[in-house]
Structure formats: structure tokens, C-alpha cells
Amino acid sequence: MPHVEVLPNSTSVRAPGYALVPDTGHGTVQVAAQQTSGRKRAARSLGLPGGDTTVRQQNAVLKHLAELDKDSHRDVQVPVPKDSAGRVSKKTTPNVRRILMSQKTFANHLADEEAAIAQQQQARQSATTPRTKIVPDLKRASTSELRAIPGSGPSQNAAKPIGGLPPAPNRDPLDDDPLLKSYVPSAPSEEVMEALVSGPPLSYNAARAGPPPAGKPQRHFCEICGYWGAVKCMKCGARVCGLECKGAHDDGRCLKFYA
Amino acid sequence: MPRITKPTERVLPDQTLIIDNGAYTMKAGFANASPTLDNCHAIPNCIARDRGRRVWIGAQLEKCNDFGEITFRRPVEKGFLVNWEAQKAIWDNAFIEKGATLPCNPQSTNLVLTEAPNTPAALQKNCDEIVFEEYEFASYSRCLSPALNAYHDIQSLHGAPSRDSNIQALPAECLLVIDSGFSHSTVTPLFNGKPIHQAIRRLDIGGKFLTNYLKELISIRHYNMLDETHLMNEVKETICFISEDFKRDLERTWKGASASRKKALDGEREIVVDYVLPDYNAHKQGFMRPHDRSPSAKLRKMGSLSGAGDVTEESMTLGNERFTVPELLFSPGDLGMKQEGLPGTVLQSLSGLPPGLWPAMLANILVVGGNSKIQGFMKRLEMEVRQLAPAECAVRIARAPDPIKSAWLGGAHLAAKRSALKAVQVTRQEYQEHGSGWLGKVFSGSVLR
Ligand SMILES: [Zn+2]
Ligand SMILES: [Zn+2]
Numbered sequence: 001m002p003h004v005e006v007l008p009n010s011t012s013v014r015a016p017g018y019a020l021v022p023d024t025g026h027g028t029v030q031v032a033a034q035q036t037s038g039r040k041r042a043a044r045s046l047g048l049p050g051g052d053t054t055v056r057q058q059n060a061v062l063k064h065l066a067e068l069d070k071d072s073h074r075d076v077q078v079p080v081p082k083d084s085a086g087r088v089s090k091k092t093t094p095n096v097r098r099i100l101m102s103q104k105t106f107a108n109h110l111a112d113e114e115a116a117i118a119q120q121q122q123a124r125q126s127a128t129t130p131r132t133k134i135v136p137d138l139k140r141a142s143t144s145e146l147r148a149i150p151g152s153g154p155s156q157n158a159a160k161p162i163g164g165l166p167p168a169p170n171r172d173p174l175d176d177d178p179l180l181k182s183y184v185p186s187a188p189s190e191e192v193m194e195a196l197v198s199g200p201p202l203s204y205n206a207a208r209a210g211p212p213p214a215g216k217p218q219r220h221f222c223e224i225c226g227y228w229g230a231v232k233c234m235k236c237g238a239r240v241c242g243l244e245c246k247g248a249h250d251d252g253r254c255l256k257f258y259a
Numbered sequence: 260m261p262r263i264t265k266p267t268e269r270v271l272p273d274q275t276l277i278i279d280n281g282a283y284t285m286k287a288g289f290a291n292a293s294p295t296l297d298n299c300h301a302i303p304n305c306i307a308r309d310r311g312r313r314v315w316i317g318a319q320l321e322k323c324n325d326f327g328e329i330t331f332r333r334p335v336e337k338g339f340l341v342n343w344e345a346q347k348a349i350w351d352n353a354f355i356e357k358g359a360t361l362p363c364n365p366q367s368t369n370l371v372l373t374e375a376p377n378t379p380a381a382l383q384k385n386c387d388e389i390v391f392e393e394y395e396f397a398s399y400s401r402c403l404s405p406a407l408n409a410y411h412d413i414q415s416l417h418g419a420p421s422r423d424s425n426i427q428a429l430p431a432e433c434l435l436v437i438d439s440g441f442s443h444s445t446v447t448p449l450f451n452g453k454p455i456h457q458a459i460r461r462l463d464i465g466g467k468f469l470t471n472y473l474k475e476l477i478s479i480r481h482y483n484m485l486d487e488t489h490l491m492n493e494v495k496e497t498i499c500f501i502s503e504d505f506k507r508d509l510e511r512t513w514k515g516a517s518a519s520r521k522k523a524l525d526g527e528r529e530i531v532v533d534y535v536l537p538d539y540n541a542h543k544q545g546f547m548r549p550h551d552r553s554p555s556a557k558l559r560k561m562g563s564l565s566g567a568g569d570v571t572e573e574s575m576t577l578g579n580e581r582f583t584v585p586e587l588l589f590s591p592g593d594l595g596m597k598q599e600g601l602p603g604t605v606l607q608s609l610s611g612l613p614p615g616l617w618p619a620m621l622a623n624i625l626v627v628g629g630n631s632k633i634q635g636f637m638k639r640l641e642m643e644v645r646q647l648a649p650a651e652c653a654v655r656i657a658r659a660p661d662p663i664k665s666a667w668l669g670g671a672h673l674a675a676k677r678s679a680l681k682a683v684q685v686t687r688q689e690y691q692e693h694g695s696g697w698l699g700k701v702f703s704g705s706v707l708r
Contacts, residue, residue, distance in 0.1 A: 061595035068471040068594070069463065071333055072488065078308045078332035080348045081316070095388040095695075099343045102385075106336040113379045185614040192613060197453040198704050207377040209460045209604040211597040218592050224479065226579040227513050242515075253479065 057237045060255075110204055117203055224248045269686050272397050275369040276354070276361070277670040279404055280304065280346075282335035283441035283466070283629070285317075286667040287353060287361055290371075294671035299664045300360055302353050305331045306345055317349040318360045325539045326489040338375040338442035338465075339382055343389055350394075369684055370396040371670045373404035376445050376459045380699065387698050391690045398684040401702050405436035405445060407669035408625055408659065409452035410676075416625065416657040429672055429679075433619035437605065437640070438666075439588065439630035441466045444601055446608040448620055452673075453704075458611030462604045463596070464587055466630050470495050472594070473584045481575040482536075490545065494534055494577075495584065497547050501635035502582040503642075512578035530581060535574045550576055585633050589643065602643035621648050624656040627665040631658050 092100070188196070201207075220229035222241035229239025231246060236255030240246045279286040281304060288299040300318075307315045310328045323329075334346035354363040370390060374383065383401065390399045409430035414420065430452030438445045444462040448455045474491040478484045484491055502508045512530050529549060537545035587593060589600040599607065605624075609617050624644070630636065637658050645654045659665035674680050689708075690698055700706035 058595075065594060065596055068468050068475070069337070070471070071336075071467065072330060076308075076330040076332065078306050078314065078330060080306060080344055081314050093388075093392045096393045099385045099389055100347065100393075102343070104341065106339055106341050109339075109341065109379045109381055112381060185617075187615045187619070188613045193450055196455045196457070196612070197450050199455070199457050200703065200705070201377055201454075201456040202459065204377045204379060207459050207461050209462045209598045209607050212592065212599040212603055216592070218595065219590070221583065221593065225514055226476065226480075226583055227509060227515075244515075 054237075060237070113203055114205065223253065269398070269681055269684065269689075271369050271681060271684055271686070272367045274363075274367060275371060275674040275680065276363055276396075277371045277667055277674060279373045279407070279664075279667045279670065280335065280340060281404075281440060282333055282338055284663070285349070285353070286664050288667065288671070289361065289363075290671040290674035292675055294668060294675060296661050296664050296668060298671065299667045301663060302349075302360060304335055304346075304349060305333045306348060307331050316352045318353060324542060327539050328486045329489050330486075331488070335442070338440070339378050340374065340386055341382065343385060347389070347393070365394040365396040367397055369398045369674070369680065370394075370400075371407075371674060371680075371683075372399065372401050373407065373666060373670070374401055375442070376403050376405065376447055376454065376456075377461065383699055383702070384695055387690075387695050387702075391687050391695075395687060398686045399690075400683040400685065402670075402683065403447060403454050404666045405438045405447035405627070406449055406452060406454050407666040407673065408436050408627060409434050409449045410669035410672035411625070411659070411665070413623055413625060413657075416659070417623070417655045418657075427676055429676065431623065433616065433623050435605070435608070435620040435624045437601065437624060437626045437631075438628045439465065439601065439626070439636075440628040444588065444604070444628070444630065446601075446605050448608060448612060448616070450616075455612060458608045460604050460608040460611075462588070462591065462598055462601055464591055464598075466492075466495075469499070469584050469587060469630070472587065473499070473580060476580050476584070477575065477577075480580075482573075490537065493537075493545060496632075497545070498532060498534060498577055498581050499585045499633055500582055501585050501589070501633055501639045503635060503639065505582070505586060508582055509579055514578075531576060531578045532581070533574045533576050535572050538572070585630070585636070588630060588636075589639060600643075602640060602647055605644055606647045617649065618652045621652045622655045624654070625665075626656065626658045627662045629663055631662045 220232075220239040221227065222229045222245050223238050224240055224245035227241040227245075229241060231240050231242060232238070233240065233246075233249060233254060238249060238253065238255065240249050275290040277286075277288060277290055283304060284301040285304040286299050286301050288294075291298065302318045303320045304317065305320075306317075307320055307323070308330050309315070309323060309325055311325070315323050332342075332345055334340060334342040334344075334349065336342065340346060353360050354365075372386070372390065374386070386401060387399075390396055390401075411429070411431070413431040413434055431449070432451055434449045436445075436447045436449060438447065442465045444465060446460045448458045470488060470492045473495050474484050474488060477491065477494070508530060531550040532547050533550050534547050535545060537543055583593070587596075589602065591598045591600055598604075609620060612620065621644070626637065626640065637656070641654065641656045644656060648654050661668070673683070685698055685701055685708075697706060701708060
């Protein structure tokens, strides 16, 4: 059961508009406890939600991640210099002309790829005959699906997994199984290896690494100073470490002012 | 069904250009019989515009000395060559125009060009068409950048006696390449130099993401740096390290830690440092120095208060930013990203392979890409992969001597082995006969020649 304590530098009982959130076992509270024993307070008694689970907060996280993956924090237009040979010249083939003029972004190409895959799958599903042999399929099951179906390979929709793919070697229940621990499999045959290296590539989205095993709690940090973010702003969901940083958050960062 | 076309004797010119076309830099150079890293040029793969609105293309940036508010346009987006208008300007500048870094006549040159794993097919087709229809290279092969790393003597990189340092003995049989670059980080298992596609996995965090996160933190805590991506990249490369003990380091850098507590945690080097910002007008580089806690330093930091003529440097004090930023490579969940860190991604990749391959892959891990140069990266990666890997598998993990140019050098080794080069290159004549659809199938291995 999570326990939460008021951080050491807090003098008031509870800051209005702020919630102490259950510690997720990362040391925040344990450290604070050494200096503030006796001021314990169970999170439950506050009756406040602990996780960042609302749709709005999830969208904010996604937006933030997309922001951090950009080349520039705002759209910049750097034109190719006119005297450069980068312009389309006369002798170009229609292909070259089309490619050089294209203003498509990666997001556009990705959307095209996903649409093509969806079409492919629809075509396969509407086919009356049961699926036969090798149908290249760029999708793979997500890691969470894999975990839910023990023993299935990463490309279960695709050509039947070559060489009988094993369950993920992650620290699932396998780790505790002494029988499996001592199991050293033999190297695959030449035929299996040949099949492995001639398999088709996955799509961009299918190759993305999946989430960690369930149960690993997220760490939260103070957005002002970077220390553990034990305190959550009720207005915007941001995390801060204590009252000092809460003040700084209120003064300039609280999303209330942006909304 | 693989179709075997009429075997034609491919005649290739002597000169081979190898381009490892990265998002941040392209690594380019001509191969020779015994290539070295000196044959490889890392050219900025961008068009930049400085605050005086002057535009710089690729290698021209070496002459630029005002990076304040400079903006970049990169043809490679998220690791993939998307914008050929910009890429052509940079290639032309590097290979074709007067004063080119690597002057080249494509019609008498073989091209070995890399792409990132899992490139959308439409982008591959664009690339093939530009290479043959616009540049008219004599022959061409498009391959995964990580795959070229199989053309190194992996045994000696792992400190084991070299089996055969002869180029003719390459590629390595089993190799797991971890490539952590500007756009993302990928894990690619290779068998005899060929990628095992179903097991390639990608973590959507690269050096760009780390730089942007550092920029955000510094903009909240110190100065507005939102327009200073270039500077933030330099700061990142100077100050960042990957913590061996994250919780402990976070306590050590907590502003509220009492002096006695700090002392108890000390005994190691101080984490908190000052970074002195560059002065582009005075041609002064930025640099890091130990944090100065003295009152006079505080006064100096206030700068103008001390009157004109005094040192007017600007600095910022950095603590937990130094390790919470690169920590994202190991714990993307810290920002709410629903992906496992790099060590977990390695294990996810292995889960796409028969268990019989795990021992050989885990014993032959090669790390490339700029992020591997972050202090502490290798130690942490090795430790966590070892923890996650089955106990009976030995884990051997090495960083390439030059993690940036490693793929290029591998490509140069491939080109030096004439029979290997012939096996992968497609000639312009073949392209004209069979078209770009056929070419795509050759490179993906579904059509054998
Ligand atoms: Zn704080
Ligand atoms: Zn707020």
C-alpha cells in the first residue's frame, strides 16, 4: 500500500490545488521520511487519484513527445539556394521531377504505408479460401499481445514463424522457472537460417519496440528542478517536488495559464 | 517464388563511393584496397540558415562561426531520406559541383548507399530512381546501415584473438548491431551480413530527442534556448553522462540536500558543473568547468553589476540535467513514452529469433552511433543487457572504435572484397532493362539474379 508524506520544506499543511500522489517506489518518500518522520499521511485519506490516466493528460504526454522529436520547435523554411543545382533542370525524367518537387513529409509516407497495409489485410480477410502459405505481412503483433498469448511468435499473422519462435526472453514468469533456466537450445539449421534472412521487412510501425512488462511504475520528476515529483498540480497535472518549486510552477508554468 | 534472371557478367568500374546517409551527417568517401577512417568524411547533412540569413549547404558549415539562432533543414527525417530537393543540393555540393569535397563522376562510379531499417517502400523507390535516373551511377546497392557493420573483424573488437583479419574472411557470421543515432535507436540481428528483418526493433529516441529535452529543461531553469538547438547539442555532448546509480545521483544533486547529507553521498566527483556559454561575436567557444560556489562567482555571474570592462561571460549551473536527459535511452517511461529502453529493446529483438541464436547474438553485440559516445553508456548498457539475458548466455558487447564512421568503414571493407561488391551491385543497364519494381525486389532479396 502506498504511503505518502509531506516533503521536508513544507510548512503549511497542504497546498491548495495540489495533491500528494502515492509514491511509486522510487525513493522519493523514503528519503523525505528520514527528515520528516511523524508527519505521515496516507494517500488514500486524501481520496485523490494517483496515476496520470485521463485522456487529456495522455494527449498532453503524446504532444510533448512529438514536440521533442521535432527538428525545430517551430516550422522553419530554409529554401534551397537558387544557384544550387538542387533545382529541377531540363533533362530530368518524369520520375526525378516528381520526386524533387514532392513536399511530402515522413508522416505523409507513413500514412500511405499504413493505408496500404490496411488494404492488404482487408483483401486477405475477404478472400473466401483459408489463408494458405506465405503471405507477406508487414504487421506484427504488439508486445502486449505477445505476452497475452504465450508461445506465439512476433509475426503470428505472417508466414508461420520460422523455427518455432519462443516466447519473449523477458523477465516474465520464465525467469523463475528453474527448468527453463538451464535450457540451452541448439543452433538453428541452415534451412531455418536461410528462411530467416529472406523474410520480408516489417513496416515502420511494426518494428517499434513495445512497452515494458506491466507493473513497472512510471517515475515522475519535478518539472522545475528535476528532483522526484511527489506533488501533482491539480490544475494541470504537472509534477513538482515541493512548495518551493510549486511557487515557480504557479508563477510561470502552470498550464492553467496556457489553456 | 524467387525468380532467377539470366546471369549477366556485371562489369563494374574501379571507383566505389560509399555514402552512409545519416540524418545528422552523411559519412562519405571512396573505397580503396585497404580503407581507413581517414578516407571517410562526415559531412553535415543539412542546409542551414544563420541569423544573417546566409544559407550554408553541407560541408560549407565548417566555415560558419556564428551558430546563434541558426536553423536547419534536413532531408533525412526521422532517419529516412524524405526530401530529395534538399538532399540533391547537399549531394551536388559534396560530389558534383566545383570545389566538391569528394569530386565524383557518377557514370564511372559504383555507389553503396545506406538506409535506415524499415524504410517505407515508396521512399526506397524514390531513392533508386534518383540514383539511376538523375545521377546515373554506373552501379548501385542500397543496404541497411547497421548491416555494413558485419564487415569488421568483430572478434578482435571483443578483445578475442582475431580469427582472420583478412577482408576476404568477412562478413561476420552472427552479429547484433545496436545503432543509437540522431533520429532513433535500432537493434538489428545479422547473419552473414544479412539482416533478419522480423527481429529488427526500434526505440524512438535518438540524439535529437535528447538535445530537445535538454533544451526544454534549460529553457525552464536558466535561459530561453528554444532557438539554440545547435548550442544545446554542444552542451549535451559536453556535459551529459549516463548514471550508474540514478537514484543516488538524483539525491546528490538535490538542491535541498543538507550539507551533511551531501557529504555522506560524496566521495566521488562533483556532479554539479557550470557551463560557460559561447560568445560568437568574440569567437569564444562554450565550455564546462567545475561549479564555483564562492560568493565572488555569484557576483561575476550577475555580470553587468560589476561594471563595464569586467568579464561579461554568461554561465549556467547544471546538475541533474547531466544524467536525467540521456537516461531516457534507458527509461523512456520517464517522459511517459510507452516503449522499453534500449536494453529491453535488445531483448525484444531476440524474441523474434529462434532461441538457438540467442547465445551467438548475445556474444557478438556491436554498438555504433553517436549516443554510444555518451560517458557511461556502454557500462550501463552492458550491465542491463546482462541482467535481462538468460543466465547461461555469455554477453559480449563492444563499441566500434569510431561509432560514427563504423558503417562506412564496413561498407569500404565490403567494396574492397571485389566478389562481395559484385554480388550486391545492380548496374544501370540492369535497371534500364528491368525497372525500379524489379530493383526493389533485388534489394529486398525476393528476386535472385
Ligand atoms: Zn523541484
Ligand atoms: Zn499546474
